Amino acid sequence: MLQRNSDTPTTIGSYWEASIQAPRQDRQLMGNALFDVAIIGAGFAGLSAALKLAQDGVSTCVLEAEQVGFGASGRNGGFCCLGGTKLDERTLIRKFGLEEARKFVAYQLAGVNLVEERLNLWNADVDRHSTGEIFLAHRPRDVASLQDDAGFLKENFGIKTRLLSKDDLEKNGFGGPEFYGGMHFPYGFALNPMKYVHALADQVRQSGGKIFGKSQVSGVTRDGDRWRLETEHGFVRVRKVVLAGNGYAREDAPRWLQGRTLPVMSSIQVTRPLSEQELSAQNWTSDIMAADTRILLHYFRLLPDRRFLFGTRGGIFESPKSLANMRKRARADFERMFPAWVRIEPEFSWHGNVCLARDLTPFVGEIPHMEGVYSVMGWHGSGIAMASISGEKVAGLITGKIRQQDLPAVVSSPLRRFPLATLRKLYLQGAYWWYGWQDR
Numbered sequence: 001m002l003q004r005n006s007d008t009p010t011t012i013g014s015y016w017e018a019s020i021q022a023p024r025q026d027r028q029l030m031g032n033a034l035f036d037v038a039i040i041g042a043g044f045a046g047l048s049a050a051l052k053l054a055q056d057g058v059s060t061c062v063l064e065a066e067q068v069g070f071g072a073s074g075r076n077g078g079f080c081c082l083g084g085t086k087l088d089e090r091t092l093i094r095k096f097g098l099e100e101a102r103k104f105v106a107y108q109l110a111g112v113n114l115v116e117e118r119l120n121l122w123n124a125d126v127d128r129h130s131t132g133e134i135f136l137a138h139r140p141r142d143v144a145s146l147q148d149d150a151g152f153l154k155e156n157f158g159i160k161t162r163l164l165s166k167d168d169l170e171k172n173g174f175g176g177p178e179f180y181g182g183m184h185f186p187y188g189f190a191l192n193p194m195k196y197v198h199a200l201a202d203q204v205r206q207s208g209g210k211i212f213g214k215s216q217v218s219g220v221t222r223d224g225d226r227w228r229l230e231t232e233h234g235f236v237r238v239r240k241v242v243l244a245g246n247g248y249a250r251e252d253a254p255r256w257l258q259g260r261t262l263p264v265m266s267s268i269q270v271t272r273p274l275s276e277q278e279l280s281a282q283n284w285t286s287d288i289m290a291a292d293t294r295i296l297l298h299y300f301r302l303l304p305d306r307r308f309l310f311g312t313r314g315g316i317f318e319s320p321k322s323l324a325n326m327r328k329r330a331r332a333d334f335e336r337m338f339p340a341w342v343r344i345e346p347e348f349s350w351h352g353n354v355c356l357a358r359d360l361t362p363f364v365g366e367i368p369h370m371e372g373v374y375s376v377m378g379w380h381g382s383g384i385a386m387a388s389i390s391g392e393k394v395a396g397l398i399t400g401k402i403r404q405q406d407l408p409a410v411v412s413s414p415l416r417r418f419p420l421a422t423l424r425k426l427y428l429q430g431a432y433w434w435y436g437w438q439d440r
C-alpha cells in the first residue's frame with residue numbers, strides 16, 4: 001500500500017519513501033556518551049560497518065544528520081551492480097596492473113553477492129527483480145564498442161556477457177528508437193534501496209549497535225587518547241571513527257575532508273503503473289535493469305508494480321533553476337527515448353548526491369596522520385554493492401581481522417585534495433559539457 005510520508009521533515013518526495021510504511025525515526029544524541037567506535041552517516045557504508053562491528057562485540061554508534069537512508073542510500077536507482085569507480089577496466093589495468101584490476105572486479109562481485117546473501121539471510125522483501133543488467137548502444141557505432149568490451153571482459157576477467165542485435169532487443173522487450181544493440185552482463189539485480197537500508201538498520205539495532213538520528217557531527221577533534229565528535233546536543237568520545245558521509249559529508253567534520261570530495265547529482269523520475277497496452281506500445285516489457293552507453297548515462301528499469309524508473313546523471317548545482325533545468329533535460333531525454341510514453345508524466349521525481357574523488361576511485365582505509373580515523377567513501381554513482389562490502393571491510397580493518405594490503409589497491413589510496421578545490425564544481429561543469437558533446 002503506498003503511503004506518502006509528507007509529515008516527516010526529511011521527506012524528499014521519492015517513490016521509495018512512499019513505498020514503505022512509516023520508518024523508524026532514531027532518537028537524537030542528547031548528552032555525552034562513550035563508545036569504542038563512532039560512524040558518521042547511516043547509509044549502506046556506515047550501517048554495514050556498524051553491523052559488522054556490533055556483531056563482533058564492539059560498542060558502536062552511528063551518528064546520522066537526518067535519519068537512516070536520508071542520503072543516497074535511500075534515493076538511488078536500486079541497481080545492485082558492479083561499479084564504484086569512474087575508471088573503466090582498461091584504465092584500471094593500465095594504472096594498477098591486471099592482477100589488481102582482477103582483484104577489484106572480484107571485490108565488486110563479492111559486494112553484489114554480499115547484498116544478495118544478506119537479503120536471503122534476513123528474509124528481507126526488497127522487491128527484487130532482474131537477472132544481471134543490459135547495456136544499450138545509444139548510437140550505431142557503439143555496437144562495435146560493446147562487442148569489443150564483451151571480448152575484453154571475457155579474456156581478462158572471465159566474464160561471459162551476451163550480445164544482442166537490434167532485432168534481439170525488439171524480441172526481448174527492450175524497444176526504443178535509440179537502442180541499436182545490447183550487451184547483457186550476467187551479474188547484479190535490482191532492489192528497492194529504501195527497504196534494503198532499513199532492513200540493514202534493523203540488523204544493526206538487533207546486534208546491539210546504536211543509531212542516533214538528527215545528530216549531525218559538526219566537528220571531530222582529538223581528546224586525550226580518544227576522538228571527540230560534536231553534535232548539537234551532545235558529544236561522543238571514541239577510540240575509532242569511520243567517515244561514511246559520502247556525497248553528504250560536511251567538509252569540516254573532520255577538516256581533513258576539505259576539498260577531497262566532489263558531490264554531484266543524479267536524478268530519478270518514476271511514472272505511475274503502466275498498463276500492458278502502454279508497455280506493448282513502447283515494446284518495453286523486460287524486467288532487466290538497463291543503462292545506455294553514454295558517459296552521462298541514463299539508467300532505467302520496469303519496477304515490479306509496472307512503474308517505469310528513469311534516472312539521469314549530470315547535475316552539479318542545487319539551485320532551484322539548475323534543478324528545474326535538470327528535470328527538463330531528463331524529461332526531454334525520456335520522451336526521445338520512449339516516444340510512446342510522451343503523455344505519461346512522472347508521478348515521483350527526486351535527486352540525490354553521489355560522491356566523486358579526484359583519482360576517480362574510492363578510499364577504504366585509515367586516513368594518514370589521523371590514527372584511528374577511517375574513510376569509507378567515494379563510490380562514483382554505484383554504491384549499493386560497493387558501500388555494503390566496503391563497510392564490512394573497514395570494520396575488519398578496525399578489529400584487525402584484515403589488513404589494508406588485503407584490499408584491492410584500487411580502493412586503498414587516500415582521497416586527494418582537488419586542485420583549486422573551491423572551483424571544482426565549476427570545472428566539472430566544463431567536463432560535463434564536454435561529455436555531453438561526446439555523447440551525441
Ligand SMILES: Cc1cc2nc3c(=O)[nH]c(=O)nc-3n(C[C@H](O)[C@H](O)[C@H](O)COP(=O)(O)OP(=O)(O)OC[C@H]3O[C@@H](n4cnc5c(N)ncnc54)[C@H](O)[C@@H]3O)c2cc1C
Nearest residue numbers: 041043044045065071072073076077079217245352383384
Ligand atoms: C539518484 C541516485 C541514483 C543512484 N543509483 C544507484 C544505483 O542504481 N546503483 C548503485 O549502486 N548506486 C546508485 N547510486 C549511488 C548510491 O546510492 C550511493 O553510492 C550509496 O548509497 C552511498 O552510500 P553511503 O552509505 O556511502 O552514503 P549515503 O547513503 O549518501 O549516506 C551518507 C549519510 O551520511 C550522513 N552524513 C553526512 N555527513 C554527516 C555528518 N557530518 N554528521 C552526521 N551525518 C552525516 C548523511 O545525512 C547521509 O545520510 C545512486 C545515487 C543517487 C543519488
